[in-house]
Amino acid sequence: MNKLERRDAPWGKIRGNWATLLLPIEGDDSIDFMRLGTEIDVLIAAEVDGIYSNGTAGEFHNQTEAEFDAIQQLLAQSCRAAGMPFVIGACQPDPRLALDRVQRAAALAPDGIQVILPDWWPPSNAEAVDFLAMAAEAAGAIPLIVYNPPHAKRVLRPAELAAILGQVPQVVGVKLGDGDADWYAEARQHLGNWALYVPGHHLATGVREGVAAGAFSNVACLSPSGAQRWTELMITDSEAARDIERRLCSFMDDHIVPFRRDHGYSNAALDKLLAAVGNWAPVGTRLRRPYRWIDEGWAEQLRQVARSQLPEIMGVQER
Secondary structure (H helix, E strand, O other), X not given: OOOOOOOOOOOOOOOXXXXXXXXXXXXXXXXXXXXXHHHHHHHHHOOOOEEEEOOHHHOHHHOOHHHHHHHHHHHHHHHHHHOOOEEEEOOOOOHHHHHHHHHHHHOOXXXXXXXXXXXXXXXXXXXXXXXHHHHHHHHOOOOEEEEEOOOOOOOXXXXXXXXXXXXXXXXXEEEEOOXXXXXXXXXXXXXXXXXXXXXXXXXXXXXXXXXXXXXXXHHHHHOHHHHHHHHHHHHHOHHHHHXXXXXXXXXXXXXXXXXXXOOOOOHHHHHHHHHHHHOOOOOOOOOOOOOOOOOOHHHHHHHHXXXXXXXXXXXXXXX
C-alpha cells in the first residue's frame, strides 16, 4: 500500500487531493465572505479529500488577524457540518504572529495545521527545531504540516528536513517542491516517516515513486472534482494517470507558467487564473494590492485549450 492509500499513517485523513481556499477579493480590497462561503460549498459538493486554508494561493501574507479568524471560523463551521476534513494554514513569516495563529487555529479542531519556518531571517537547523517545538506546544493534539515552498529563503533538502523533523514528533508531513530522480531517491531514503505533499500537477509521479501522500493541489484550483477523479485514477490505473500528468504539465508550461516567468505574476495570481479557467466558483482573479492579478479575459481563451488538452480534468461542467 502506497502513502496515498495509507489510512493508518500518522497523517491520517490528510492525504490525497486537497483543494485550496481562494479569497474572493472585491474592488475595494475587502474579502467577499458570501462568495467565500459559496466556494466552500462547491468544494464540499465536489467531494475532494479535504480543504485547506491560507496557503500561498489563500493570500495568508496579506490579511489582518481579524480576517484570518473569520476565514478559519467559516471554513471550520462549514466543514464540520458536512463531515469534510480540513487543514488550517497558520503560516506567517513572523514567528510570534505564526504561533498566535497556531493557537487560535487549534481551538477550531482541524485535522492539521500548516506552518512555515520564520522567513525574515532564515533559521538555522536548531532554530527551526525550536520554532516547530513551540508550534507543536501551541497546537496541542493537532498534527503539524511544514510548508517549505521553492521560494522559501531556505529550501531544505530531504536529509536536512529529516534532521529537523525527527526532533518534533508532532510534525506528520511536509508540503514541498519535488525534483529529479536523485531528489526522489533522497526523499525515499530520508523521509519515509512523513507524508510528502508534492506539487499538484506532479502528484502521479510522486505516487509512482512511492513518496507522495497527496497534494495541496493547484490542479484542484483548475477543477476540484477533476483533480479528485485524477487522484483516484492513480490507484486504479497509474499509467493513465501519468498520461494525464504529462498533458497537465504541458498545459502549465505552455499556458500558465509564462505569466510568472515572462510577466512577473505571483503563484497566487496563477492559481486564481486556473480557478477562473475552471469556472467552478465565483472567485475571480483579483488579488489584494499591491500584488497584481491576471485579467479574467485570459480565462475564456485558456478554458477552450484546457478542455481540449485535459478532457479528463475538465470533462464535467462544474458551474
